[in-house]
Amino acid sequence: MNTFADTWAWVTDPANWRGEEGLWHLMLQQLLLTFTALGIALAIGLPIALWLGHLGRGGFLAINISNVGRAVPTFAVLALLVMWEPVGNDNLGPYGRAGLATLLALAVFGLPPIVTNAYVAVDEVAPDVREAADGMGMTSWQKFGRVELPLAAPLLFAGVRLALVQIWATATIAALVAGPGLGNVITRGFANDDYPQGLGGAVVVAAVALVLEVVSAIVQRALGTSRPDTRGGKPRDTEGGQDARTTDGGFGPAGGDVAGHGVVRGG
Amino acid sequence: MFGNVHAVTLLAGASAVIEPGAAPRPSCYSRIVNEWVCKDYFVDRQDELVAATKEHLLITVSAVLLGLVLAIPLALLARRFARLEPALLGVATGLYTIPSLALFPLIVPFTGLSRTTVVVGLALYSLTILVRNTLEGLRGVPPDVVESATGLGYSRTRLFLRIELPLALPVIMAGLRIATVSTVALTTVGAVVAYGGLGNLLKNGVQEDFRAQVLAASVLCVLIAIVLDLMLLAVQRLMTPWARSARAAA
Numbered sequence: 001m002n003t004f005a006d007t008w009a010w011v012t013d014p015a016n017w018r019g020e021e022g023l024w025h026l027m028l029q030q031l032l033l034t035f036t037a038l039g040i041a042l043a044i045g046l047p048i049a050l051w052l053g054h055l056g057r058g059g060f061l062a063i064n065i066s067n068v069g070r071a072v073p074t075f076a077v078l079a080l081l082v083m084w085e086p087v088g089n090d091n092l093g094p095y096g097r098a099g100l101a102t103l104l105a106l107a108v109f110g111l112p113p114i115v116t117n118a119y120v121a122v123d124e125v126a127p128d129v130r131e132a133a134d135g136m137g138m139t140s141w142q143k144f145g146r147v148e149l150p151l152a153a154p155l156l157f158a159g160v161r162l163a164l165v166q167i168w169a170t171a172t173i174a175a176l177v178a179g180p181g182l183g184n185v186i187t188r189g190f191a192n193d194d195y196p197q198g199l200g201g202a203v204v205v206a207a208v209a210l211v212l213e214v215v216s217a218i219v220q221r222a223l224g225t226s227r228p229d230t231r232g233g234k235p236r237d238t239e240g241g242q243d244a245r246t247t248d249g250g251f252g253p254a255g256g257d258v259a260g261h262g263v264v265r266g267g
Numbered sequence: 268m269f270g271n272v273h274a275v276t277l278l279a280g281a282s283a284v285i286e287p288g289a290a291p292r293p294s295c296y297s298r299i300v301n302e303w304v305c306k307d308y309f310v311d312r313q314d315e316l317v318a319a320t321k322e323h324l325l326i327t328v329s330a331v332l333l334g335l336v337l338a339i340p341l342a343l344l345a346r347r348f349a350r351l352e353p354a355l356l357g358v359a360t361g362l363y364t365i366p367s368l369a370l371f372p373l374i375v376p377f378t379g380l381s382r383t384t385v386v387v388g389l390a391l392y393s394l395t396i397l398v399r400n401t402l403e404g405l406r407g408v409p410p411d412v413v414e415s416a417t418g419l420g421y422s423r424t425r426l427f428l429r430i431e432l433p434l435a436l437p438v439i440m441a442g443l444r445i446a447t448v449s450t451v452a453l454t455t456v457g458a459v460v461a462y463g464g465l466g467n468l469l470k471n472g473v474q475e476d477f478r479a480q481v482l483a484a485s486v487l488c489v490l491i492a493i494v495l496d497l498m499l500l501a502v503q504r505l506m507t508p509w510a511r512s513a514r515a516a517a
Contacts, residue, residue, distance in 0.1 A: 003376045070445065071492035073452040076485035079469045083478055169366035173456060176368070177473045183368050187459060190372065199376070202369035209364040 006196035011203055023185065023204055029096055030181035031208075034168045036095070037106035041163060044107070045114040053122025053152070054144050062119035069112035074170050078105040082177045089177070096180030102171065109170055110163040117159025121152035153225040161216040169209050182208075296479040308479040315468070320487055322382075323464025326457060327450045327495070330386045334393030334446060341394070342401035343427075352402070359395040367392070367456040375460065385457035392453060393446035400442025404435030437510060440503040444496050451492040465491075 010016060017023045052058035081087045081101035092099025125148045133143040175183025182205050189198025295305035309316070345352040365373070370388045378384045408431050416430045455466030463470065465484040472481035504511060 067448070070448045071452060071489050071496075073455040073466075073469075073485070073488050075455040075458075075466060075469055076481075076488055079473045079481045080485055082473060083476060083481055165364050169364060169369075172366045172368040176456075176458060176470055183366075186368055186372055190375075190459065195375070198372045202366075202372045205369045206365045206373075209366065210361070213364055 003195055003199065007199040007203065010196035010200040016197075016200070021184070023182070023201075026180075026182045026184060027204065027208065029094065030168070030171050033095055033099070033102055033106065033171050033174075033181060034164065037103050037167050037171075038110055038160070038164055040103065040107035041110035041114055041167075042160065045111045046118055049115040049118035050122055050144075050149075050152075053119040054140075054148060056123055059119065059123060062115055066112040066116040069109070074105055074109045075173050075176060077108060078102065078173060078177050078179070081105055082179070089179070098174065098177055098179035101177070102174040102179045102181070105174075106167050106171055110167045113159045113162040113166065117162070118152070118156050121155035121159075122148050124155075125151045153223075154220075157220050157223070157225045161213070161220065164216055165209055165213050168212055169205070172205055296477070298476070301476065301478050303478045303482045305479040308483065312480070316483065316487070319465050319468050319484070320491070322462070323451070323454055323466075323488070323491060326382060326385055326389065326454050326462065326464055327447065327491070330389035330450050330454075331393050331443070331447050333386060333390035334397050335443065337390065338394055338397035338401055342398050342405065345398070345402060346405060356399060356402075359398055362391050363395045367453050368459055371457060371460050380460050380462075382462045384460050385454065385462045389450050389453055389457075393450055396442050396446040396449070397439075400445075401435070401439050404438030404442075405431055407438060408434045433507070436507055437503065440499060440506075444499045444503075447495050447499060448492045451488060451495060455488060 019025065049062055052062055078101060081104055082089045082098050087101045087104065089098035089101060091097050092103075095103060129147060129151065130143065133147045138146065171181050172183030172186065174181045175187045182201055185201030185204070186198050189195065189201055293300055294307045294311070295302040296308040296311075341355060345355045362370075367388065370391070371384055374384045374388050378387060412430060412434065413426065416426050421430065454464050455469055457463035458466035458470040461467065465488050468480050468484040471477070472484065
């Protein structure tokens with residue numbers, strides 16, 4: 001199809017990568033937005049979720065935040081934030097126009113996978129392992145730091161990766177409220193009936209999403225926090241328990257997303 | 268087209284300020300007042316809101332149905348040919364990493380700027396969840412149940428329709444609910460190709476600084492998601508009466 005040849009020509013034209021509105025600038029801006037928003041979500045969500053998981057309490061909240069998060073469109077959150085005066089759409093340094101609203105909306109969007117995975121990861125550490133830790137005379141902190149956290153690491157990290165890729169992908173929506181990032185290339189292209197540009201922007205965003213996914217998988221492997229079941233010899237406890245919850249008649253937890261990564265990773 | 272209406276209310280508001288009491292008070296959604304919650308807005312723009320809600324529902328329901336129609340055969344295929352499974356799940360997950368704002372434009376060359384573009388895009392997303400849950404559900408059918416049915420002389424089709432599918436239903440329905448709720452939210456992004464249901468109102472509302480419209484569209488989105496989720500839950504309860512009696516017995 002001719003459109004695809006034109007799109008390729010647009011993406012490979014160095015002129016489109018240069019300048020304020022160029023691909024490099026917007027890509028860096030969106031990466032900055034993504035990692036800052038991920039940082040905010042981690043700083044808020046991780047301590048709470050880990051602590052609740054350690055206590056084994058507040059599961060209802062930790063699980064249902066994912067269901068609520070799914071039902072609330074990020075576009076709507078972004079639109080409301082931009083129009084709400086305390087946030088508004090002012091420039092925020094390198095984050096660009098409506099930077100604060102975008103960061104907040106993305107951080108809110110990133111919270112559910114982080115909170116749910118971190119909670120489930122710690123909560124599902126086998127009771128006999130905890131008992132053994134107690135029996136060895138570990139304090140609550142020691143048990144958390146030396147037993148629960150290492151065992152929870154794979155699932156926890158899967159949640160962070162999921163949040164990273166989803167935040168990156170969702171950041172493009174900022175363009176719908178005239179915000180920062182690569183989404184502008186797409187909306188600008190379609191607004192001007194410039195299909196190669198609109199498609200080119202889409203291709204670049206999708207390519208970076210895949211790169212982030214692959215790089216984060218490599219980082220996880222390097223840190224040695226891949227799922228235990230991929231290394232063999234270890235029980236598949238976490239996955240079994242998690243699936244049981246996913247299929248629970250009431251509200252399914254993040255299950256879909258979380259289990260998906262597990263399934264793909266396992267295969 | 269909203270611009271004109273908004274401008275008219277703006278003028279009406281302006282005259283009201285100059286001659287208090289003489290002219291009607293400015294509407295609470297006029298540009299000067301611009302309240303978040305405004306009863307007049309719901310009265311005056313009822314048609315527009317209803318039309319956008321219908322469009323939103325139409326897109327969501329068609330997308331999820333299309334996803335379901337594709338997911339079940341794909342899951343069966345993946346079950347039959349075990350080698351296909353990692354590839355299929357890989358592709359499905361890969362699709363999910365494509366941003367929605369990017370996916371719709373990628374489909375445009377095939378289907379144009381139409382509702383179909385949004386429906387196909389959203390169906391592809393729902394596929395990820397639906398294929399996985401269908402596989403998971405079928406895998407959860409106890410092997411001895413399948414064995415008994417085979418022993419009773421059930422044919423393959425009958426085994427699937429009468430035994431496996433009903434037993435897998437809770438898991439499939441859980442996936443359907445997740446897919447539906449996500450699709451309701453994602454439909455708003457269809458605004459990028461002008462078919463976003465309530466998303467169109469969000470986009471216009473932001474452009475025109477129209478608070479009542481943005482809040483109303485946001486709340487309606489969440490309401491649609493909740494209502495559809497509860498409806499699916501009710502359907503699931505009706506279709507799996509044995510699950511309820513088991514729960515009651517437990």
